[in-house]
Amino acid sequence: MLTEKEIKSIKFGILSPDLIRKMSTTAIVTPDVYDENGMPVKGGVMDPKLGVIEPDQRCETCGNKLALCPGHFGSLELARPVIHIGFVKHIYEILRATCRKCGKLKIPEDEIERYLELLSKLRDRWPQLAESLSEHVKRRATKIYVCPHCGERQYKIRYEKPTTFIEEGPLGKLTPTFIRDWLSRVPDRHLKVMGYDPEISHPAWAVITVLPVPPIAVRPSILLETGIRAEDDLTHKLVDIIRTNERLKEAINVGSPEIIIDDLWDLLQYHITTYIDNEVPGVPPAKRRSGSPLRTLAQRLKGKEGRFRNNLSGKRVDFSARTVISPDPYLSINEVGVPVEVAMNLTVPVRVTLWNIDELRKYVLNGPFKYPGANYIIEPNGRRLDLRYNKDLKAVAEALKPGFIVERHLIDGDIVLFNRQPSLHRMSIMAHVVKVLPGRTFRLHLAVCPPYNADFDGDEMNLHVPQSPEAQAEARMLLLVQEHILSPRYGGPIIGGIQDYISGGYLLSSKATYLTKDRVSDLLASINYEGEIPEPAVLAPKQAWVGKQIISLLLPEDFNFAKEAKISSGALKCRDEECFWDSYVLVKKGKFLMGVIDKNTIGAQQPESMLHYVVMEYGPNFGRQFMDRLFKLFLRFIEMRGFTMTLDDISIPSQAYEEIREVFKRALEDVNKAIKLYEEGKLEVTPGRTLEESLELKILEILSRARDEAGEIAVKYLDPFNNVFIMAKTGARGSALNITQMAAMLGQQSVRGERIHRGYTNRTLPFFKKGDIGPEARGFVVNSFVKGLTPMEMFFHAAGGREGLVDTAVRTSQSGYMQRRLINSLLDVIVEYDGTVRTAYGDLIQFRYGEDGVDPKNTSFGKAVNIDRVVKKHVGWKIE
């Protein structure tokens, strides 16, 4: 939508006493708020002239009702002026820099002239320098003790927190009245040299003589359930101020002694100080009756819950929904399943035209309670019709004419934004296409879990419906999931296969998989494949196909690719196509010839993988489709074949346990030997370490070697192609270490990178002898998860696990703050049309983005053009 009015700039300043009086609708004179009837008192802080609070009232000042009345200021004439706490520092600086008699800046006139000239030159181009020049002038003037204008001798002025100024000379304590006169004596030109703008905010106005009383809308009172009215903190504070002011006025009028007047004056100063800022150091904060400090003006703006961060930088929105998420592999990766209930509450405004009027009539006829319907109609004159309260929907539908706007329910194909907090990168908010589904959760495809960092253990996500056609178009062009498959953090896909997709891909593409015609048909039907079934790979004794043939059907016809698979390691290492182990992936002209699908080919966050090149070379839309179909295929296959993990996969025979025991025994001996050497002082010291540290390092080394050996023994006895190994080797889930811990030995538990040593005096638990520093007494777990842990081992494991939890908790807050600072520092930095990188304020940061002007998103792992890949893309079929 076109913004008709634009705010070009905002000027900050101080209200002058005159202006305060001028904009005041009523003078506030009495501390009373309500009379006996509970009606607001005229001249009190709730004076009706300050604005309406009841819905049907008309404002005494502007005549508007609640929705339109902006509220109006009142004013309070102070009996004696007080200092504004926010400006004390500036007042202090001006007092010190100017003459106590003539009020002029203590610098000769001709030099002031020079400074002014310099300043006007600097102001526009180098505002920062102008500021430091002013600071310099002030500092220079402060050091002068004889006024160059009138020759008056100057005295040092002392500032006493929070609001007292004392001259170390004949005047002594300076009253606000005196300060105000002094400040008004300073010539405007001299103020300008010091960096102030007397026309907008004359420093003399920093001494308050008239206090503006904010409109009631700023400090609404709330009606408690008990019927008692509770006033806002500001109102309370204002009443305090008025009461003190009245007493002060009275005291002056009756000619009370100075001490009493001064006391009251100080009290007024205190109230006004806390009214402005209740957290001034040195001032006891004003408290509520309950004892909690009041939330006054400064507190309303400050901090995370303050106006700025909570209401201005972040705003609450309509057309949004939030619920639990759950997986649905049958969706496309760019779809989101929306519950009907949600779809009936979120609406999209559609302008009625001749072409859609029939369809929209149907929605209106259905009304708000029947899906798919409509909730509101907006007539061209701006009138909003709520269909919930309309009995005659038929008539409304009939009356529909081009130009009306119908707010219809969310339907399949609508575009929405989907988000999961914490929104750490731009992939945390992506556009999805709506698919309305039964149930009460948002459904999403599993492949988009990595960018959102989502799982389904109770995670909730938010959904927003863009309303304007511009926003919808932008979402479709820029924010759709497929546009974010490639991450801008590094050149590679962030969306891709995870867990079962990888296991499934491996099993399907494996050499051992042969498929009958039934199965092939089943698989191809699951992805709605239309076309010929390829020639079977095996003709006799029975027709059979291999998985690679099926996968080939999905690959682009001219696609060439070659890379080592993830499983290519150890005995199964394959470096090129001449390899027996089938762990070198080779695709020529769209035919999957060799190798297996695993994390290196289709995994998420794997740069330079098959998936990466498919998306880069055939575009995001093809990439999306490719993933949808491929993943559905893998899932269908894994469903057909069945895939699980059993106890057998990680159980080893008792013979293996014997061996592991033997390994541990040897390690124990080694450790004891080291300890003995240590006790005799013969242990070899690692340079730069103490003897104790050297021993610890040595023991840790021995023990970790023991665990590795135990792991190797376990692996020896396990079937290398069992379910657990398939998952670990293909990168679907788990690692070799996990297998070791499950089957063989958990190993050393640590806290802060050291063996566990705290607890009781000289021992970790009372089951050990004092001073025992052997493996078991310091948190070494000999057993595996399968075998089960002893109570002591369980305790150590818990200690180690707890550290992990604490670590995560601390880390999130620290990295969160770092990211907030990074974002706030860099958020204005963009690439300009000329290719330079600048801030919004015009400061040049880089002549060319990243020195080569290349967007990392479009690179392959940082390289703008991967020439090798381009060559292989075109002729890979004949050179590999």
Place this chain on the structure above:
Amino acid sequence: MKKPKQKKTSRKKPKAKPKITKAKEILEKVAEPYHVVSELMSRVGVVQELADEIRKNLLNLYVLRGVTQEEVLLKELTRYNEAALKIREFLEPVKEYIPESIYDEMMLTLFKYYVKHELSDRELAAIIDDCVRTYLQSLVDPGEPVGTVAAQSIGEPGTQMTLRTFHFAGVRELNVTLGLPRLIELVDAKRVPETPIMEIHLSEKYKYDEAKAREVARRIELTTLETITRSADIDLSEMRLFIELDPEMVYDKGVTPDEVAKVLSRGKLLAGKVSISEENPYLIIIEIPRSYSDVIKAQKLRDRLLRLKIKGVKDIKKVILQKRKEQDTGKEYYVLITSGSNLDAVLKIDGVDPRKVRTNSIHEIENVLGIEAAREALMREIKNTLNEQGLDVDLRHVMLVADMMTRSGTVRPIGRHGVVGEKPSILARAAFEVTVKNLFDASIKGETDQIVGVTENVIIGQLAPIGTALVELKMNPTKIKTLVKGEER
């Protein structure tokens, strides 16, 4: 890394065969193919850009496959040359669209594939076309919020980092701050890193010999009197201070008692009052001056003396020798790793290769080598910290952060005392951290917020000039209306 190795082995082979021949002969043997090839190349005249590659290929042919006949070599050379010419011809029309680095890389890569696999003209054209298109498509779009993307790209992996402060980074002997704390330290532009560390390479003379390397290490490592002292007693009756040195430590640090005595008597205070005991060469006797005659003062003097620097560089607490292997020759050499950092002083130490001294203190680099070096160091340190945790972040993001921090000419932290605090916008600063003070200061100075940045526009509910909202050309609906009406008429 692999390529030079292959080159080396290929040239070495003939060197290995004739075992007993004299050195001169060997040299000739090696030189011969090189001369032959060079001679041939100069006779034919090759495409300059690929001369090195062609020579390499020919040498391979000569040395590895034993092809020595001139005709064959010449034939091959012509084939290479023709290939090179062809590629150059094909690349000529697109030269102006791509940067030089990509042009050079294309030349080389295409040549390699061409001579090995015989690409057809059509294929060659298609590949070049695709390369150029890929390059042009990879350029950033105007309006791209690169700042936000950079901040996210560095901030997001922060959640995945370990918090554990200490890790052994390469050296087992020293702990180094790594992971998230180090990253925060870098963006904060802290004056002194939590664990300052230096890596010092030595000059040719010193680097291969352990004793010599240790000698330099001793020159660098800070030795205070305390470290080489076994005991320091005050004799109150005679007002003398006995400092007994530890012979082992004295030897280890490479000093002599004489030197120590000299250093001690250097100051005005103790001049002429330091002597070495005649019975024990490791006992230094100091006469306590009058002005320090009471017990407490004497003790203070002793403590002060113990902290005195005998030799070495200030702030360098520990120096560790590390053995490394040169990549191409396989020769072993020594590198010094220090705990504590003092770049300025270390650069001046004799035996140090000043081009290969490294510190992790950004601030010192800024002071000694200047802001550009500091920027480079920031980039390197941030990138290394991330890489060490196994996190991939494109260098361009790191570069932008480093540029932002160093653009004012000094290293400024990311945050309210640095980059954010220097923003011209009042609202942007107020929305970040010190809300109230910023607002008060702005109002008494009568400042104006121009509402150009993202934060300010978000605050007042307008579109920020970023991305698609950067476009200023807009349709004027009223004008369209009059235009349409005009047409109707």
